[in-house]
Ligand code: HCA
């Protein structure tokens with residue numbers, strides 16, 4: 001079954017570092033990697049050692065910190081980058097080279113033939129140096145590449161018998177779930193290798209595309225905490241977890257879900273941003289119920305309007321009551337919470353008062369409570 005044996009390649013320390021306000025120092029990288037490891041991600045991808053001296057030192061620091069997760073680094077398809085990356089002691093290398101006409105022309109200027117030859121040379125070199133390293137080969141901008149070019153490259157690399165995984169990357173966030181499904185399904189069928197999906201969110205499909213990749217047989221999905229990355233980022237860890245949880249909770253039971261809010265907050269604070277109000281699981285309104293009809297049903301049985309259980313993530317639901325859409329069931333529930341015994345007619349009267357007042361301006365919880373206390377004479 002596709003969803004039962006997948007791994008997360010958590011790339012907050014690589015793709016995430018490409019987010020506009022992300023600059024993690026060594027201590028922060030160690031903290032983030034440690035928390036991701038406790039959460040249970042299987043692999044952590046880090047910025048290339050070629051990026052800067054500090055990037056190289058930080059890979060070594062994370063490798064030395066004794067985490068369960070495999071530590072990977074991300075490099076261009078060339079021998080020098082590979083040599084520097086091998087020297088850091090990482091468990092795996094993620095190699096990428098552009099295959100779309102745009103990137104072939106403006107990024108590296110190589111033809112498909114040259115890409116295949118270079119990939120073969122680099123893979124051979126890596127395997128000679130470290131036969132056991134986890135090796136992935138990916139094309140960049142897969143979904144704007146010519147299908148015939150892609151198949152030539154992937155089949156040639158697969159035939160070398162040297163890679164553990166092939167990656168497909170929706171670098172510009174252009175792919176539809178159906179396209180991702182077809183591409184992944186084809187690669188699984190033709191190569192029998194593990195397949196990784198990396199998807200950007202420019203047009204809002206990053207989570208759906210990751211899910212489509214898994215449905216088609218992908219084994220690895222790239223995420224970042226809060227989805228941070230180049231431009232508006234990639235598949236968010238929390239969003240992927242929410243998506244898979246709602247298909248079947250057991251698909252995410254291998255992860256320590258209660259750490260998700262801690263991770264989201266850590267990255268938001270470190271990057272100097274807020275968690276978006278509508279974020280999956282951890283947005284301030286993710287478990288907020290407002291309209292009287294919703295609140296009534298949720299108070300009777302939360303599954304009426306909740307597909308995720310806040311308790312599973314160490315969170316609580318909230319019922320907003322001081323507004324004009326409120327209902328008397330919510331107000332009665334609040335009175336009970338405060339330990340006040342009010343008859344139904346009184347609760348209905350207070351509800352009418354709240355609605356009238358809220359037509360002018362919403363009431364705070366304290367103001368609602370004051371009305372309830374005064375009606376109860378307490
Ligand atoms: C990049 C591009 C990349 C690579 C993805 C991958 C993309 O910043 O190097 O190697 O899986 O989106 O194509 O992030």
Ligand code: CU
Nearest residue numbers: 015171198234
């Ligand atoms: Cu990317």
